[in-house]
Amino acid sequence: xxxxxxxxxxxxxxxxxxxxxxxxxxxxxxxxxxxxxxxxxxxxxxxxxxxxxxxxxxxxxxxxxxxxxxxxxxxxxxxxxxxxxxxxxxxxxxxxxxxxxxxxxxxxxxxxxxxxxxxxxxxxxxxxxxxxxxxxxxxxxxxxxxxxxxxxxxxxxxxxxxxxxxxxxxxxxxxxxxxxxxxxxxxxxxxxxxxxxxxxxxxxxxxxxxxxxxxxxxxxxxxxxxxxxxxxxxxxxxxxxxxxxxxxxxxxxxxxxxxxxxxxxxxxxxxxxxxxxxxxxxxxx
Numbered sequence: 001x002x003x004x005x006x007x008x009x010x011x012x013x014x015x016x017x018x019x020x021x022x023x024x025x026x027x028x029x030x031x032x033x034x035x036x037x038x039x040x041x042x043x044x045x046x047x048x049x050x051x052x053x054x055x056x057x058x059x060x061x062x063x064x065x066x067x068x069x070x071x072x073x074x075x076x077x078x079x080x081x082x083x084x085x086x087x088x089x090x091x092x093x094x095x096x097x098x099x100x101x102x103x104x105x106x107x108x109x110x111x112x113x114x115x116x117x118x119x120x121x122x123x124x125x126x127x128x129x130x131x132x133x134x135x136x137x138x139x140x141x142x143x144x145x146x147x148x149x150x151x152x153x154x155x156x157x158x159x160x161x162x163x164x165x166x167x168x169x170x171x172x173x174x175x176x177x178x179x180x181x182x183x184x185x186x187x188x189x190x191x192x193x194x195x196x197x198x199x200x201x202x203x204x205x206x207x208x209x210x211x212x213x214x215x216x217x218x219x220x221x222x223x224x225x226x227x228x229x230x231x232x233x234x235x236x237x238x239x240x241x242x243x244x245x246x247x248x249x250x251x252x253x254x255x256x257x258x259x260x261x262x263x264x265x266x267x268x269x270x271x272x273x274x275x276x277x278x279x280x281x282x283x284x285x
Contacts, residue, residue, distance in 0.1 A: 006107070007031040008215065009066040011053060011097065012073030013046070014038040017112065017175055020208035021070055022046050028212060035062050036073060053093040059100045066104070070211045071097045071111040078116070078145035090148035091155075098155055102163040109160075110214040113153055113169035113224055115262060116146035121196035122246075130250040131242065133198060134263040135171075135226060153224055160222040168214035168271065169224035173200040173262055175207050176233075181279045188235050195245045198261035199232035203277035210273050217271035225267035229275045231258045 008025055012018040013034030019041055025032050032046040040048040051058040053073050063069060074090045075081050081089070094111065101109045118133050119126070119140035129137060141147040149169075156167040174197055187193050202210075210227045232238055239255040255261075267273035 005029065005031065006067035006215075007033065007065060008068050008070055009033050009035060009063055010046075010070045010072065011035050011062070012071070012112070013044065013048065014041050015072060015076065016177055016204055017172070017207050018072045019044060020204045021072060021211045024205070024208035024212055025070070033062070033066070053096055054089055056096045056100070059096040060103070063097070063100050063104055063106065066106060068106050068108040068110070068215055069097060069101060070215070071109065072211075074112065074148070075145065078143035083144040087144035087148050090145070091151050094148075094152040095155055098152075098159045098167075101165055102159055106165060108215060109156070109165060109167045110211055111152075111156070111167065111169055113171045114146065114149045115171050115173045115197055115200065115226065115228070116143065117141060117149045117153065117171060117224075118226075118262075120146070122198060123195065124245060127246045127249050128198065130252050131198065131246070131261045132253060132255075132263040133226075133261060135224065135266050138224075153222070156224075157222040166219045167222040168217070168219055169222070170207075170210055170214060171224055171226045172207055173197060173202045173226070173228040175204050176201050176279065177204045184233060184279050187233060191234070191236070191241050191244050194233055199234045199238070199241060200228045200260060200262040201233045201279070202227050202229050203275065203279075205277045206273075206275040209276070210267065210271065213267075213271040213273045219270060223270055225270055225273070226262050226264055227267055227273065228260050228262035228264050229278050230260055230264065231278060231280065232260060233279060234258065
């Protein structure tokens with residue numbers, strides 16, 4: 001456990017996870033510097049630097065004087081940019097942050113990996129090998145976005161080994177805000193509409209809390225954990241969803257109610273992650 005007086009750099013701070021992570025860390029007493037290539041979002045209560053992390057020199061400037069980094073900056077999904085650009089820019093940003101952390105001797109690197117490393121998008125033609133999907137369901141990238149995260153997990157392992165710096169990769173499920181929850185009712189009639197990630201999600205506040213959990217946890221080497229809510233985004237029980245969409249998939253544990261099919265058990269054990277929010281708490285009107 002570390003003290004909350006540390007200086008933490010949060011990259012990707014203009015994104016929804018980044019904004020929430022900045023707020024979470026400030027609330028717990030950390031000194032935060034935020035950075036993104038985009039302009040500062042309204043209401044961010046931290047010093048802000050606009051920086052392009054594909055430029056190594058800018059990364060050195062941004063991380064100089066930090067104790068640790070929460071690295072959330074990347075092209076955030078497949079299909080937003082040409083495939084080659086997604087692969088190149090994401091791996092470049094991650095390499096620059098990881099190597100600069102080694103050069104500057106940061107205490108810890110927490111960074112955004114992705115649930116897509118586990119084989120998403122799932123479909124009846126490309127189902128998971130088993131459920132609940134856990135960290136052993138890796139690596140199965142199905143896009144250059146997912147491949148950028150797989151390659152970066154490998155980079156993290158080697159740079160952690162070289163430097164002795166603990167790395168924690170957070171394999172975030174689909175991040176939901178209060179605004180995103182407005183669409184949940186539209187999912188319920190068609191089980192296939194959210195089959196691509198086994199109906200998983202994570203509340204943005206819990207995604208932010210997992211960043212703090214990872215900073216505070218006593219970890220070593222490079223570890224990668226699934227960050228998903230305890231439940232699915234669907235009203236129907238998980239076993240029923242599987243019987244309809246993935247009837248032949250091996251079920252490795254008894255499924256109770258609407259429990260997640262993206263196991264967060266390792267995150268609970270290694271970093272003390274425990275989701276506190278979710279769509280069942282009420283969908284905004």
